[in-house]
Amino acid sequence: MKNLKDFRFEKFACPRCKSKKMIRFAWESGAELECTECGERFDEEDLISIDDPSNILSVKEKLAFIHAFKEDE
Numbered sequence: 001m002k003n004l005k006d007f008r009f010e011k012f013a014c015p016r017c018k019s020k021k022m023i024r025f026a027w028e029s030g031a032e033l034e035c036t037e038c039g040e041r042f043d044e045e046d047l048i049s050i051d052d053p054s055n056i057l058s059v060k061e062k063l064a065f066i067h068a069f070k071e072d073e
């Protein structure tokens with residue numbers, strides 16, 4: 001018998017290379033999944049809430065975006 005969390009976790013594939021070899025890192029505030037194939041990391045929340053993989057930014061891309069935004073101010 002599988003619970004919903006296991007089901008969700010199993011369907012995750014890397015938005016970049018489609019690998020399902022994702023390693024999960026969890027903290028109190030959330031979780032990230034790191035792809036063992038291409039090395040990119042993604043917020044678990046994004047993988048759950050965004051249907052189109054091309055709209056999912058990696059953690060690195062998000063940090064770069066936030067940084068660029070701050071420098072503009």
Ligand SMILES: [Zn+2]
Nearest residue numbers: 014017035038
């Ligand atoms: Zn990947």
